[in-house]
Amino acid sequence: MATEPPSLAFVFGTRPEIIKCAPLIREAERRGMPFTLVHTGQHYSRELDDVFFEGLGLPVPDYELRVGSDTPGRQTGSMVSALDPVVTDVDPDVVVVHGDTNSTLAGAITTCKLDPALAHVEAGLRSFDRSMPEEHNRVLTDHAADYLFAPTERARRQLAEEGIEAGVWVTGNTVVDAVRQHADIAARESDVLDRLGLDDREFLLLTAHRAENVDDETRFRNVLEGVAAAAADNDLDCVFPAHPRSVGRIREFHIDIPAPIRVVDPEDFLSFLLLEDRAAVVVTDSGGVQEEAAVLGTPCVTVRDNTERQETVEIGANRLAGTDPEDIRQSVAEALSAPTDWEPPYGDGHAAERILDVLQEVGDGDD
Known part of the structure; x- marks a missing residue:
């Protein structure tokens, strides 16, 4: 006798979460598993989000909570208050959260106080830096979860x-699924290289948005100085699709952007993916960009003192440079001269299938 598939609620609040959830949502659609999409609004813009979901070919969220920005504690508390009646009303079998954002933690706290099981995708990542709010979020969520989907054996x-x-399964990371599902589409549909006047492998791509970097004037200036020097050393153009937080700090600190760095507006996911794919090197403080660059075969330099993506460093895809300008210059030079034939550490692009294979068992009464 066939059993009913489990009902799922995907809770997310930032665009990186949505990107990594996209393969799970598509696989749930393919299997006919009922699901509800809940957008907390941690990062929210109606215009940008509508375009974003359309670009990924995803259904619009069933619930848009529009919590918005606030201090971490107040934002998380507001999310819990808004999520409680939604999860109660929807009453899914499993709530699925992803990664390490405040939305992740809020989804975990809410679920623990209610009936559904909690699934954490990307479980087990650690930077071992308790000054990072993301570290608190991922640790607490892991210890609350019923289903923990670790991307690697290390995790x-x-x-x-x-x-x-x-309750732990090694599944690979859905970032591989997402990159592979979208890379060809990006190459066909995005005009970002022509629009920005960039040539393949002739530019450095910079991203910087973490509070410990951009909210600290000295660190932010050092990152920009080191990246500008590294680009000039290697005769590379440099584009910086700047997060609104970064743009605000550039204005607040009265920073004159050093040549050849060019600040541009944030790009949609497909265009940004193409930039990652075609860059000579990526310099970033983003965990997700470290993963995506490793999958795409683009060398990466991380302007942080630690990373929860240690596998990327171990295989030679990523270098930890910190924020000293000379260390950044040296790390970029090393990245550009090193082999790029590493084996991506995050699986074969079928993580979503493995995760839903496990969650399918909930419908068989194995909860």
Whole structure:
């Protein structure tokens, strides 16, 4: 006798979460699994989000909570208050959260107080830096979850070291699914290279948005100085699709952007993916960009003192440079001269299938 598939609620609040959830949403659609999409509004713009979901070919969210910006504690508390009646009303079998955002933690807290099971995609990542709010979010969510989907064996081992061994599956990372599903579409449909006047492998792509970098004037200036020097050293153009937080700090600190860095507006996902794919090197403080660059075969330099994506460093796809300008210059030079034939560490692009294979068992009464 066939059993009913489990009902799922995907809770997310930032565009990186949506990108990584997209393969899961598509796979749930393919399998006929009922699901509800809940957008907390941690990062929210009606105009940008509508275009974003359309560009990814995803259904618009069923609930848009529009919580917006606030201090981390107030924002998380507001999300919990807004999510409680939604999860109660929808009453899914499983709430699925992803990664390490405030939306992730809010979804975890809400679910723990209600009936559904909690699934955490991208479980077990650790930077071991408790000054990072993301570290608190991912640790707390892992210890609350019923289903933990670790992207790598390293992540599984870390969970075991913290006493979490039941309910853990190594699935790979849905970032690989997402990149592979969209890279060809990006190459066909995006005109970003022509629009920005860039040639393949002749430019450096910079992203910087983390508070520890852009909210600290000295660190932010050092990153820009080091990246500008590295680009000039290697005769590369440099584009910086600047996050609104970064633009605000550039104005607040009265920073004159050093040549050859060119600040441009943020790009949609497909255009940004093409920039990552065609760059000579990426310099970033984003965890997701570290992963995406490794999948695409583009060398990466991370302007942080630590990373929860240690696998990218181990295979030679990524270098930790910190924010000293000379260290950034040296790391970029090393990245450009090193081989790029590494094996991506995050799986084969079928993580979403493996995750839903496990969650399908909820419908068979194995919860």
